[in-house]
Amino acid sequence: MVDNLSQLHRNYNEQGYFVIRNYFSASEILSLRKVILKFHQLWKHDNADFYQQEAFNSSLITGSKYLGCDERVMLFNFISSKKMMNVVESVIPANPAFMNTQLFFDPFNKQQDNFWHRDCQYDHDVEAQKKVIHDTQVLHLRVPLFDEPGMELIPGTHKRWDSDEEFDVRLEEKRRLSSEDLSTGKKISLAAGDLLVFSADMIHRGLYGLDRLALDILVFESAANFIDYVDDDCLPDLAMLDKINDPRLFINTIHLKSQGCFESVN
Numbered sequence: 001m002v003d004n005l006s007q008l009h010r011n012y013n014e015q016g017y018f019v020i021r022n023y024f025s026a027s028e029i030l031s032l033r034k035v036i037l038k039f040h041q042l043w044k045h046d047n048a049d050f051y052q053q054e055a056f057n058s059s060l061i062t063g064s065k066y067l068g069c070d071e072r073v074m075l076f077n078f079i080s081s082k083k084m085m086n087v088v089e090s091v092i093p094a095n096p097a098f099m100n101t102q103l104f105f106d107p108f109n110k111q112q113d114n115f116w117h118r119d120c121q122y123d124h125d126v127e128a129q130k131k132v133i134h135d136t137q138v139l140h141l142r143v144p145l146f147d148e149p150g151m152e153l154i155p156g157t158h159k160r161w162d163s164d165e166e167f168d169v170r171l172e173e174k175r176r177l178s179s180e181d182l183s184t185g186k187k188i189s190l191a192a193g194d195l196l197v198f199s200a201d202m203i204h205r206g207l208y209g210l211d212r213l214a215l216d217i218l219v220f221e222s223a224a225n226f227i228d229y230v231d232d233d234c235l236p237d238l239a240m241l242d243k244i245n246d247p248r249l250f251i252n253t254i255h256l257k258s259q260g261c262f263e264s265v266n
């Protein structure tokens with residue numbers, strides 16, 4: 001496993017992603033599906049207009065709005081399981097911290113197109129994006145709950161800037177659209193049980209179809225300044241921490257949060 005993990009780390013460094021096929025057992029996926037489907041039904045009901053008009057994902061799955069204590073503990077234990085931690089620590093060895101979860105599904109409106117992006121483009125202007133892709137690390141761990149068309153990624157763009165074509169399409173310059181095909185894209189189809197790990201800041205887009213439902217877990221390196229992205233309600237409370245076999249991922253986030261409070265008080 002250690003050799004495999006260092007190979008995965010090499011793949012991540014070079015390409016910005018890796019896939020582990022059949023990583024989760026059918027029973028692991030079955031228990032996850034049960035809890036996630038409950039969240040999804042309640043979320044859709046509560047957000048009916050948004051869902052029908054434009055949504056393609058929800059977030060805050062580990063929060064207290066739709067799931068009970070035991071269901072949240074089950075999710076926390078899955079997110080910080082040995083299988084997950086081995087993979088997370090192969091890419092971020094020092095103090096990885098939990099950020100959030102997102103659930104990706106097909107848009108209700110079948111005409112809605114997918115779109116190329118880097119996650120950092122929603123927070124930073126172009127000059128800052130050029131810097132951010134070299135400086136910080138946010139990982140997406142995608143767990144497809146059913147077989148799905150997967151993701152299209154542009155290998156290497158976690159470390160390099162866009163070509164002219166990639167730039168124009170991603171940012172819809174020169175009358176290009178962010179849903180246009182790019183010759184550098186690599187499609188990665190996924191089956192239930194697979195795990196896809198990719199850099200949030202590489203150029204990527206989701207591939208819609210097959211009524212997909214994929215749980216994405218977001219993790220960041222503690223040294224990077226992402227603590228403001230974490231919603232307190234999505235973290236385990238003290239009683240839950242006691243029921244999590246290896247709570248380090250959450251404890252790192254909780255420590256960063258308390259440092260933030262301390263700094264703002266002083």
Ligand SMILES: O=C(O)CCC(=O)C(=O)O
Pocket residue numbers: 056104114119140200204205206207216
């Ligand atoms: O699956 C999708 O629709 C998009 C996924 C994505 O952009 C992401 O995980 O950051």
